Amino acid sequence: MVIISILICAVLSYYFAVFIQNKKVGYTLAGIFIVIFIGSIVLLVSNEYGHFGMKKVTSEKTEQIQTVQKGNNILLYKELGTSGKENVYIYRTPETAKAKNPDHTKAKLHVTNKVKKGSSSNTLTSKTTRWEYKNGFYSFLFSISGNNKEFIKQSNTFHIGDDWIVLSTTQATKLSKEMKSKKVQAQMGSEGEAYVKAAVTKAMMANPTMTSAQQKQVMQQAQKEFKAQAMAKIVEEVTK
Numbered sequence: 001m002v003i004i005s006i007l008i009c010a011v012l013s014y015y016f017a018v019f020i021q022n023k024k025v026g027y028t029l030a031g032i033f034i035v036i037f038i039g040s041i042v043l044l045v046s047n048e049y050g051h052f053g054m055k056k057v058t059s060e061k062t063e064q065i066q067t068v069q070k071g072n073n074i075l076l077y078k079e080l081g082t083s084g085k086e087n088v089y090i091y092r093t094p095e096t097a098k099a100k101n102p103d104h105t106k107a108k109l110h111v112t113n114k115v116k117k118g119s120s121s122n123t124l125t126s127k128t129t130r131w132e133y134k135n136g137f138y139s140f141l142f143s144i145s146g147n148n149k150e151f152i153k154q155s156n157t158f159h160i161g162d163d164w165i166v167l168s169t170t171q172a173t174k175l176s177k178e179m180k181s182k183k184v185q186a187q188m189g190s191e192g193e194a195y196v197k198a199a200v201t202k203a204m205m206a207n208p209t210m211t212s213a214q215q216k217q218v219m220q221q222a223q224k225e226f227k228a229q230a231m232a233k234i235v236e237e238v239t240k
Contacts, residue, residue: 001141002044009037047145051131053138056152058129065124065158066092068102069172072231073164075115076172080107089113089158090169091124110153115166119159128154163228165235174238188230196222 013033020026046052067074068090080086089105096103105113131150133139139148160166167175178184199222204210210218 001144002040002047003144005040006037006044009033009040013037043141044145047142048147051147051150053134053142054131054147055134056129057132058127060125060127062123062125063093065122065160066094066097067164068092069176073161074172074175075158075160075164075166076169077113077166078104078169087113087168089115089156091158105156106154108151108154110151111156112154113156113158115158115160117160117162117164119161121159122161122164123159125157125159126154165231167235167239171235171238175234178234178238184234192223192226192230195226199225 013030016026016033017030018026020029043052047054065075068076076090077087078090080088086107086109088107090102091104092099092102105111129152131147131152133142133148142148196219200215200218203215203218207214
């Protein structure tokens with residue numbers, strides 16, 4: 001509405017100043033519309049650069065996340081710049097689990113990302129702050145400017161379990177290469193077998209009457225522990 005008011009005032013002030021024969025009346029009316037014209041410009045500039053008539057509104061959204069690499073609990077990020085503040089984190093949600101492209105955080109200056117471990121559920125909480133009109137009156141005045149819901153900032157917090165690993169895409173590529181190495185696979189196979197056998201032997205010594213189901217449970221737990229330890233060693237190597 002303000003932009004329309006500026007155009008109308010410009011036309012009317014010119015018309016009254018030029019075409020009205022009674023110059024006193026014409027100049028008076030032209031002066032009134034020039035004042036409205038200037039006032040409208042001041043309002044428009046104040047809205048555009050000072051967000052006059054607007055307020056900051058923060059919305060919060062929490063969603064479940066999944067790893068991009070199946071079989072491994074890995075949260076990936078792509079390094080942008082040198083400070084690490086502009087890194088883009090890559091993940092999936094239950095809705096995009098089978099999508100061609102994964103989800104990712106925005107690569108914007110005022111977007112911050114944090115990772116917190118120790119959570120029992122893997123979630124992403126996003127807090128987004130935008131400029132919105134205070135009420136319908138200001139929306140009516142300035143909505144044609146197209147600055148409603150203008151982005152201000154966003155903070156993303158990833159809550160993941162202690163069994164998750166945070167790696168850059170470069171590090172993840174190195175990890176994948178190492179895991180596919182025949183030498184590493186052979187070493188993990190022999191060491192894993194020995195680790196599980198030792199765990200079962202220890203459990204049998206503590207409880208000689210263990211059932212086959214209990215032994216199987218011990219074996220599964222030992223396999224899980226060994227995989228975590230082996231993964232941790234390889235990750236330590238690729239992140240040096």
